Amino acid sequence: MTLLGAADPLPLAPRRVLVAGTSGSGKTTLAARIAAVLDAPHIEIDSLFHGPGWVKRPSFEDDVHRFSATPAWVTEWQYGSVRDHLADRADLMVWIDPPVATVMRQVAWRTLVRRLRRQQLWNGNTEPPLWTVLTDREHIVRWAWQTRATTATRVEELRIRRPDLPIVRLRGHAAADRWLSGALRKASEWSL
Numbered sequence: 388m389t390l391l392g393a394a395d396p397l398p399l400a401p402r403r404v405l406v407a408g409t410s411g412s413g414k415t416t417l418a419a420r421i422a423a424v425l426d427a428p429h430i431e432i433d434s435l436f437h438g439p440g441w442v443k444r445p446s447f448e449d450d451v452h453r454f455s456a457t458p459a460w461v462t463e464w465q466y467g468s469v470r471d472h473l474a475d476r477a478d479l480m481v482w483i484d485p486p487v488a489t490v491m492r493q494v495a496w497r498t499l500v501r502r503l504r505r506q507q508l509w510n511g512n513t514e515p516p517l518w519t520v521l522t523d524r525e526h527i528v529r530w531a532w533q534t535r536a537t538t539a540t541r542v543e544e545l546r547i548r549r550p551d552l553p554i555v556r557l558r559g560h561a562a563a564d565r566w567l568s569g570a571l572r573k574a575s576e577w578s579l
Contacts, residue, residue: 393562397574401479405464408483410531411494427459437509485559494531
């Protein structure tokens with residue numbers, strides 16, 4: 388299947404949606420917005436993965452298998468141990484793919500705000516001190532830069548493996564807004 392754009396009609400009324408994108412691209416925000424349009428639960432996959440101290444929760448895979456067996460959900464497409472499983476269960480993939488400069492600005496700003504506010508994320512975790520961007524190779528800002536091309540590769544591999552899976556590519560927030568209020572809303576009305 389060719390990639391669909393913001394104005395292209397969806398071939399189905401989606402119920403199980405994956406949102407792909409680079410760290411900082413807006414995956415989680417978009418996933419929550421899709422869930423609201425579809426009246427489906429948004430399962431923030433980071434909240435299932437990260438335990439206290441940023442350690443992977445032992446029940447992560449079981450939790451993912453449990454929610455993905457339900458008829459409706461929206462979640463982010465990440466974490467290698469469950470990525471294929473989620474892709475096999477999904478009936479729609481949405482790829483948020485803004486320009487690299489936009490992603491880097493968003494991830495840097497989000498990280499700065501979360502750190503300065505000491506915002507509690509998942510299971511009591513907070514962003515590390517800002518100076519760790521210089522010392523930690525897996526700091527989220529460095530991670531976003533280092534992995535910026537991997538989503539495109541993964542999406543292309545998925546297109547080959549699951550040619551039946553519709554994939555919508557949105558090049559930024561304006562495209563996401565148009566798609567949410569247009570093609571997605573129209574498709575969601577089919578299921579009412």
